[in-house]
Amino acid sequence: MSDVSSNNKRIAKNTLALYFRTFFSLLVSLYTSRIILNELGVTDYGIYNVVGGFVGMFVILSSSLSGAISRFLTFELGKGNIDKLNNIFCTSVNIQIILSILIIIVSETLGLWFLSEKLNIDPSRMFAARCVFHTSVIVLVLDLITIPYNAIIVAHEHMKAFAYLGITHTLLKLLIVFLLPFFFLDKLIVYSFLLLTTYIVIRILNGIYCKRHFVETKWRFYIDKSLMKEMFAFSGWTFIGSSSAILRDQGSNILLNLYAGPVVNAARGIAEQVNGAVNSFASNFMTAVNPQITKSYAANDKAYMLDLIYKSAKFSLYLLLFLSLPIIVETPYILKIWLKVVPEHTIWFVRLILLFALCDSASRPLITAILATGNIKNYQLIIGAFQFLCLPISYFFLERGFPPEITLIVALVLNLCCLVVRLILLRKMIGLSVRIYIKNVVCRVGLIGIVSSALPIYMSCRLSNNLSSFVVVTGLTLVITLLSIYFIGCSSSERYTIKNALLNSYKKLISSVIC
DSSP: OHHHHHHHHHHHHHHHHHHHHHHHHHHHHHHHHHHHHHHHOHHHHHHHHHHHHHHHGGGHHHHHHHHHHHHHHHHHHHHTOOHHHHHHHHHHHHHHHHHHHHHHHHIIIIIHHHHHHTSOOOGGGHHHHHHHHHHHHHHHHHHHHHHHHHHHHHHTTOHHHHHHHHHHHHHHHHHHHHHGGGOOSOHHHHHHHHHHHHHHHHHHHHHHHHHHHOGGGOOOSOOOHHHHHHHHHHHHHHHHHHHHHHHHHHHHHHHHHHHHOHHHHHHHHHHHHHHHHHHHHHHHHHHHHHHHHHHHHHTTOHHHHHHHHHHHHHHHHHHHHHHHHHHHHTHHHHHHHHOSSOOTTHHHHHHHHHHHHHHHHHHHHHHHHHHHHOOOHHHHHHHHHHHHTHHHHHHHHHHTTOOTTHHHHHHHHHHHHHHHHHHHHHHHHHOOOHHHHIIIIIIHHHHHHHHHHHHHHHHHHHSOSSHHHHHHHHHHHHHHHHHHIIIIISOHHHHHHHHHHHHHHHHHHHHHHHO
């Protein structure tokens, strides 16, 4: 019981560290997104989004290995096999380097041809688009090589360091916003190169931290052939799921460019910014929980693992619902205040992408549990098929004149199907109770969503679209959601724990004031 209590406290501390990082990043992101949109203009902002997203598709060649790297490192830590960690780390880094070289070759040939010949970009902006393309390729390579370093930080649960690195990157991006107006060259080109510089700095800092704190990150050109086969066997099936997800997201972005142009790409890019800012809170909670799920499976503690899955799914959804519901209700006013120019279709893109994020959040602990088992063949085949269907179905509807929002509606419906598949598979793998999950997670969150949104939506429709009504509706939404989570979403024992935590925090605050 003491170990469970210690693990829970560690999760809580790590989550708070990550929340601080996310809250800071959120404030900066809201500010910088508006300035960058105004500095670049809607068309150039859309070009950056579609070109950067297109380059991101090349991560298909390596993203499947990313999950394998994280899983293998965390699994060995859970088993207490420290000696094997350096072999895993070095093998991971060297594989990523080799694949990065392959990505550069493919992207700078086939990718550059597709950019020049197929994407819907004004010829006068093609040189700038190519500059964005080249810098985006380098950013992608830096990200890939950094993956093993981030994985080892998260596996050791050094979330404060992870948070500080994220905050540093955010500050560097903020510096770009202050510098950008002083450049008189093509601002899209300047922005892409300045952004690349921030990734180089973070890559250097990341390497320095790992070298000083983890002996297993001492790099050497070593590849364990048997380990490489095991990792490729694992990642081979993961490739299906990861590649289909990337094709779903970035392929839809390219379809939007072909059928609607860069302005709609800008609208989706803004929606992604909102989603990234809000969704990162729930993501950070899962970042703190994921190592515990994998380690508990490695230690054969399935009871604790199942408890973590149920509770992490529920509370990550509560958090995301609390943050996203006011935005969904008041999207038009928020975008009007946040952005001087609101591209067409942005309002519904934001709402739909937040609903997609809620559905996706319910699956995150399930995905971690499946990957921890290593039994992923059937899972990846089924999920990959559902995710891949998003592209042809979206194409079918866009070809027949449906609005751009149809791409997210299709993705949302298929994501719900994927959630059902994950539940059924985990019932066979680890004995997860689908009934308990549906009752305690899906139904409770659904009920809270209905109760919390009914009155705010009515009030938003009745009141004028101004600051006072925005404050009233937003405040009402937050209060109702918080009360609904507490009284409907939490069990009696969870309410008791929350009350004690709040009481202890209050006592500490009072004692510190008195002293």
